[in-house]
Amino acid sequence: MANLIKATRLKIQSASPQVYWREIIAVVILLLAIVFFRSERKELLAIVPQIKQANGTWLAAAFIISIACVLLQSGMYVKTFAAVHLRLKWSHAVSLFLKRNLISVFLPAGGVSALAYFPSQLRKQGFNRLQVHQASALYAFTGLLTVFLVGLPVVLYTMFGINGLGSAWLGLLTLLIIIILLTGIAITVKQKKGPYRWIEQRFPSFSARMHEMLSADVKRSGVVNATYLSIGVEGCGILHIYLAMLALGLPVSFSASAAAYIIAVLMMVISPFLRGLGAVELFMAFILQKFGYTAPQALSITILYRIFEFWLPLAGGLVAFSWKGRKLFARMAPVVLVFMLGIINILSAITPPVHERMRLLREYLPLSSIHASNMLVLFTGLALLVTSAFLLKGLRNAWIMAIGLAFFSLVGHLTKALDYEEASLAAFTMLLLLATRSQYRIQSSRQRIKAGLKTAAISVAAVMLFGFISFYFIDKKHFGVDFTWQQSLLHTLKMFLLMQDTTLRPLTRFGNEFVWVIRVTGFVTWGFLLYSLIRPGLQKHAEPENARERVNNLLAQFGNSAVDYFKYYKDKLYFFSDLHEGFIAYRIARGFAIVLEEPVSAPENKYSILREFDQHCKKMGLHTAFYRVNESSIPWFTRLRKSRMMIGQEAILDVTRFSIEGRDKKSLRNGLNSLQKKGFTVHIEKAPHETNILQELKQVSDDWLQSFNKEEAIFSQGMFDKSELEKQDIILLKDPEGKIKAFLNIIPDYAEDECTYDLIRKTADAPPAAMDALIIKLIEYARTQNKAYINLGMVPMTGITQPENMAERVVKLAALKIKRFQHYQGLREFKEKYASFWENKYLVYDHDFDLLQLPLALNAVMKTN
Numbered sequence: 001m002a003n004l005i006k007a008t009r010l011k012i013q014s015a016s017p018q019v020y021w022r023e024i025i026a027v028v029i030l031l032l033a034i035v036f037f038r039s040e041r042k043e044l045l046a047i048v049p050q051i052k053q054a055n056g057t058w059l060a061a062a063f064i065i066s067i068a069c070v071l072l073q074s075g076m077y078v079k080t081f082a083a084v085h086l087r088l089k090w091s092h093a094v095s096l097f098l099k100r101n102l103i104s105v106f107l108p109a110g111g112v113s114a115l116a117y118f119p120s121q122l123r124k125q126g127f128n129r130l131q132v133h134q135a136s137a138l139y140a141f142t143g144l145l146t147v148f149l150v151g152l153p154v155v156l157y158t159m160f161g162i163n164g165l166g167s168a169w170l171g172l173l174t175l176l177i178i179i180i181l182l183t184g185i186a187i188t189v190k191q192k193k194g195p196y197r198w199i200e201q202r203f204p205s206f207s208a209r210m211h212e213m214l215s216a217d218v219k220r221s222g223v224v225n226a227t228y229l230s231i232g233v234e235g236c237g238i239l240h241i242y243l244a245m246l247a248l249g250l251p252v253s254f255s256a257s258a259a260a261y262i263i264a265v266l267m268m269v270i271s272p273f274l275r276g277l278g279a280v281e282l283f284m285a286f287i288l289q290k291f292g293y294t295a296p297q298a299l300s301i302t303i304l305y306r307i308f309e310f311w312l313p314l315a316g317g318l319v320a321f322s323w324k325g326r327k328l329f330a331r332m333a334p335v336v337l338v339f340m341l342g343i344i345n346i347l348s349a350i351t352p353p354v355h356e357r358m359r360l361l362r363e364y365l366p367l368s369s370i371h372a373s374n375m376l377v378l379f380t381g382l383a384l385l386v387t388s389a390f391l392l393k394g395l396r397n398a399w400i401m402a403i404g405l406a407f408f409s410l411v412g413h414l415t416k417a418l419d420y421e422e423a424s425l426a427a428f429t430m431l432l433l434l435a436t437r438s439q440y441r442i443q444s445s446r447q448r449i450k451a452g453l454k455t456a457a458i459s460v461a462a463v464m465l466f467g468f469i470s471f472y473f474i475d476k477k478h479f480g481v482d483f484t485w486q487q488s489l490l491h492t493l494k495m496f497l498l499m500q501d502t503t504l505r506p507l508t509r510f511g512n513e514f515v516w517v518i519r520v521t522g523f524v525t526w527g528f529l530l531y532s533l534i535r536p537g538l539q540k541h542a543e544p545e546n547a548r549e550r551v552n553n554l555l556a557q558f559g560n561s562a563v564d565y566f567k568y569y570k571d572k573l574y575f576f577s578d579l580h581e582g583f584i585a586y587r588i589a590r591g592f593a594i595v596l597e598e599p600v601s602a603p604e605n606k607y608s609i610l611r612e613f614d615q616h617c618k619k620m621g622l623h624t625a626f627y628r629v630n631e632s633s634i635p636w637f638t639r640l641r642k643s644r645m646m647i648g649q650e651a652i653l654d655v656t657r658f659s660i661e662g663r664d665k666k667s668l669r670n671g672l673n674s675l676q677k678k679g680f681t682v683h684i685e686k687a688p689h690e691t692n693i694l695q696e697l698k699q700v701s702d703d704w705l706q707s708f709n710k711e712e713a714i715f716s717q718g719m720f721d722k723s724e725l726e727k728q729d730i731i732l733l734k735d736p737e738g739k740i741k742a743f744l745n746i747i748p749d750y751a752e753d754e755c756t757y758d759l760i761r762k763t764a765d766a767p768p769a770a771m772d773a774l775i776i777k778l779i780e781y782a783r784t785q786n787k788a789y790i791n792l793g794m795v796p797m798t799g800i801t802q803p804e805n806m807a808e809r810v811v812k813l814a815a816l817k818i819k820r821f822q823h824y825q826g827l828r829e830f831k832e833k834y835a836s837f838w839e840n841k842y843l844v845y846d847h848d849f850d851l852l853q854l855p856l857a858l859n860a861v862m863k864t865n
Contacts, residue, residue: 050296051248054248058247059304061243065236068236069309069313070094070313070316071094072230074093076233077096078093079222079225079226080136080138080222082219082225083218084134084138084222086132095320098313099317101316102317102318103317138218138223138226142223142226143233145227147266150231150234151265151266234261240261240309241305244300244301247304248297248304253291260284260287263287264280264305267280268280284301331394331436334402334429334433334439335388336388337429337432338405338406338433339385339388341422342385343381343385345412346378348413349378377413391440395440398440402429406430407426409426413426460525463521463522464492467492467518468492469488471483471492472485472488478508478511495515551567551583551600554583555750558581558601562650562754564597565747565748565758566718567596569718577612580605580608582599582602582609583600583601584600584610589857589860589861590857591621592853593613593620593622593623593624595613596627597633598629598630610636625846625854625857626842626844627858628647629841630839630840630841631841634844637844642845643846643847643848645811645845645851646800646808646840647797647842648794648795648799648841649798650794650839651792651832651834651838652790653791654837655783655787655788657836658834660776668833671772671773672773680733680741682734682773682774683732684731687727687729688726689730694722696739697720697740698720701761703764713864715861716862717793718758725745729746730743731746733762733766733774741762741763741767742760742762742774743760743762744759745757745758746778746781753787755789771830775834778790790834792831792835795828796824797812799840800815807851
């Protein structure tokens, strides 16, 4: 029974709302605010016209003060970072403040907890997380200190000068207690006094973190300057309320402004959630009413103050967070707008116009022109839908076509039915396309455009000839007219140009069908012409006859990578520089030229070759991406304004320092000893190899592929190829009967003092230590060849400890959470036993938008067929 009672009590405790006390208090405050404002709904309705009539000059002044306040807050970060010997750029400080301010709204005790946010801008500058947190703590402390310094005289005045505000000292007392506690804790920890020793004995890890946090060598000048700036922030807050009074044309009171501001800040400081949302408005309105303002006046002042002090910085935080995605927005927005404009054009053409506008339009334009505009809008709508698909690919011709179609839409909507709303959208689309013109640089194939234009011209001539002859010889009964050659030509031209022909009235079913045949053929011809102008066309890749010989010579001269061997592999295409001795190995898939690593050339020529290759791919209508780029090579790509994403790490083993001795290698020794006791042997088979060995290796490889559900992959690695393996030294693991159970092939490594391997495969019944035995034998081989290092290959999706962008965050999350990627962690653990250090590898690409398509392109280039 006692156990049951205890269990019940634990369940009740675990379900206790005390865990969520901050959220509950915040909700209660919000409910109180809602009840208050609901009861004052008449007053709220009364303030709307008052706010609408606010003086624009004073509102502009308040906006400027908001900017000044953000700059002062950012300056506080600059000075507090300087206090712990960190140099923070002012632009980065502005971004840091805006982002933390936004985050603070959505975190419990947000004003404090948001200070833990450590953005990538600071990580890229090499700032230590501890120093950043120390600077942030100083920022918070100076903010609290100045609220107390400014608030003390204000609260004293309100206590003794205004009836009903005698309890205002409670908030200030709470703030003073917090400041004294923080100061006392800092002194106690720094001097390691009694309370700290007690904490150190009971909570050693926590005390160590506290001491580390408060061990900073703080420059007093930085803290003093931050305090001055913080006082300026408080002044801006008071000034905001004062300017709100001026803007609304109300009696101004500096003392009322100061009192309302201090109370508002105190509510934000002690508010557990949502930065005092609701509570600030409630208490500010209450304070202002005590100073003689009516309820509508107090609410108007409060709302204006909160717009400039709370909502504008909040909006700035949203902009700061979305600023990283501005390139993606600039790339996608025109496409979406062009597509929407196409839909709107079609809907506008098939729906009846506004009668009043049509009546006005007929006074200036003939009816035939109006009908012609309607058909123009319909066709441009369909053309815009097609163009948006090619615009998505970044084609220059699609951009030109989109500009033209948007212009025709603008004219068509105005002349069709004075649809100025649709015309405005067309004008805005044109402006956005012009603003983002640099995003569309890929040229379509000129040869295919010429061929398409010739075909379209022949089609136009054929359709016109068909219509002309048909009209001229058609029986009079179908239209009631015996057409002359001039009438035949005119009617054919009107229908081909998709114009409304009001003079042509079919009398028979055949006549109607005949009209639709010409219209449809004309529509298809125009569509084909459009497609011919914008369709992507990849130029046929042609390589010189001696390409592979040149590649081999250049690798011997400039090769310096473990994967240079795969640049000679049969799946690659080659780009040879016209300016320097060098080449690039790549494959084409889904509109991308995906390059393996970087150019093979002298280091001083790599940037020039990369730029040359970029221009070559643009002419071919290809995007570029570079796979497995070294961290040391990133500066070349940065100069080309390309983006990067870490995709994994490459394990490097230092042969000179590796040993299987020691406690951490005990399991490895046990596995190797077990193999030896069971009669397994490991030896190196020198090339060339006999057919029976290669056949047995093929059986092991097939077993490995089937048993472990693998597929052959290429591009940055090899596949089982007898012709290649025949020329390579191979390490074999054999069972007591002499059957091969595992193998590893040693491939050429162009990096100095390094060797590497490609395939490492085993049968399903091979012993657990089979792979270890092969690696240990490879280490012995490297020593006999006087090699200092072994490249163990890349482990994808690992090693990303601090993601620098959203793409890396997604990769890290996928590696942890998605089951199909979790086997990489096992591969990492295997190589971790041998790796002396790890080198970061990157995927380099042009634009964030490319990341939506690159995974499929990479998957395609790695397939064997």
